[in-house]
Amino acid sequence: GAVVSQHPSWVICKSGTSVKIECRSLDFQATTMFWYRQFPKQSLMLMATSNEGSKATYEQGVEKDKFLINHASLTLSTLTVTSAHPEDSSFYICSAQGLASDTGELFFGEGSRLTVL
């Protein structure tokens, strides 16, 4: 099946620094990618929809200036958490849909765990 890879798998950073997380579709072209955040024991919360070559669409309550999303190519989307603070510590997951997803199936990355000290 299709593979979506995230990097890094985990990252620890100091408060105030910025962290970039990459999401790559390895064997298909993804016109649309989604970014989710998940806190412990909670469900996935959709943060934004990332479309190749255009600005991301953010969900209500998600700060676009804090969570910068770039979808520069059909196989790569990046999420940058700017000026990270401890409350940004979470599990970040991306998903991708191909150009012709005839099953409606979305493919998810392995997730990236961010810990802000």
Added chain:
Amino acid sequence: LAKTTQPISMDSYEGQEVNITCSHNNIATNDYITWYQQFPSQGPRFIIQGYKTKVTNEVASLFIPADRKSSTLSLPRVSLSDTAVYYCLVVGPMNTGFQKLVFGTGTRLLVSP
């Protein structure tokens, strides 16, 4: 997007059949029902999708009654490795450009020896 309701948690033992029911009263005519499985510290994994009646694959079966207001994911003879969170989602018609998935609470299944 239709809202889904499912039990918060379920317990089972190895070898038993587990049925997880999901309610989606506001499902639209063209919507599909999809189930995902998530292990701790991993991204969700697609299990099965259906529109009506019954769908079966190597992992599970999905039963959808005629009114489509609910669905039941059936896991035959569960093992310890089936301990995970199972999410029921309603997604728009296939081939509509993109599928924006909104996750509900999910059902936390614990399989014991």
